[in-house]
Amino acid sequence: MTFAADRALKCRILLFTGDESALRDRAFESLLAAAEVHKDDFDLQNFDGDSSLPMDWYNAASTAPFFADRRTVIVRHLLRCEPDKAKAIDFGNLPESSLLILVADDEGGSDDKVARAKTAAKNWEKVVTKASGHVASFVADMKQSCTAVRAEIAVSGKTISEKALDALIEMTGSSLSRALDELVKLLLYIGDQDQIRESDVRQVVIPSREWNVFKLVDAIVGGNVPEALTQLRTLIGNVSKAEDAAFRSILPMMARQIRLLWQARLLVEANCGLHDVPDSILASLPEKPNILKETYRARALLQGARKTSLPQLAECLDILSDTDARLKGILTSFSAQETLERMVLDMAEALTRRPVVARR
Secondary structure, eight states, X not given: OOOOHHHHTTSSEEEEESSOHHHHHHHHHHHHHHTTOOTTOTTEEEEETTSSOHHHHHHHHHSOOXXXXXXXXXXXXXXXXXXXXXXTOOGGGOOTTEEEEEEOOOOOSSHHHXXXXXXXXXXXXXXXXXXXXXEEEOOOOHHHHHHHHHHHHHHHTOEEOHHHHHHHHHHTTTOHHHHHHHHHHHHHXXXXXXXXOHHHHHHHOOOOHHHXXXXXXXXXXXXXXXXXXXXXXXXXXXXXXXXXXXXXXXXXXXXXXXHHHHHHHHHHHTTOOTTSOOHHHHTTSOSSSOGGGOTTTHHHHHHHHTTOOHHHHHHHHHHHHHHHHHHTTSSOOOOHHHHHHHHHHHHHHHHHOSSOOOOO
């Protein structure tokens, strides 16, 4: 999204959120510049979400400024503070001289911790909206990421091929923040070379887990079993953690990709593209996952769907369910890694066998 600092400054409470830390941080800095706030200002007070309470922020922001027009209060690591602690506070009653800035910085850690942070972010959005505040949310967007990456490369005096740019965006999950981090390494890697090539990206960039799952599914659909097993072992990382990796990312993301392939197959059978989907199919597509929202994966999904059938994809979902049951001890199995490898082999066999009768 485009951030308008002048418009945001009309509010007394603001929230910066979203998974695009690069855009979020830039918008935050532009706001401070527009408000003429400096780190050593007397009328500026900083808090941390895990060592303060919302009432502390409210009281500080309600204090009359001495040398400035507004009293600025900044709260970093907002998601470490439970939104429930702000239930009794009406931030809408802040005086006009208040400028309370809440920043939902990225929170790493376990998947459970990340999930809790996402829930907290949504609840803080409700708090700020209720107070008639401004919510600036920055999320991954392929078009925006491509434009920003090109601009960053132009500043360096280098260029990037279209295939290299596509690979960079795909491998970083359309995240501008991750793409910019990887771009620093790429520029160092190419040295005096004028252009970043696709081979440079493949050699240097560390792909996201989602990308490895994409490649795993693509390899299975394409019948490339060695490549599929290679991607699986990359996702597992350590044999002792295979079960954790399966439940945390592999099974959920594979289920998502197979469901997207199912939707892509519906489009293939209807002989339509992404921009002329019949109303009958549109009505059947779920909100999430939705192939029409897969900005950088949709074409690959359609290409893969042309090699499959709905009964084959149904069998893959059955295999996925059986794998989940084996890992949980409901069905007979061996080690977690062997169970996941069996899943890959069973899916590859199901997608190459014709005709296919869906298992029950």
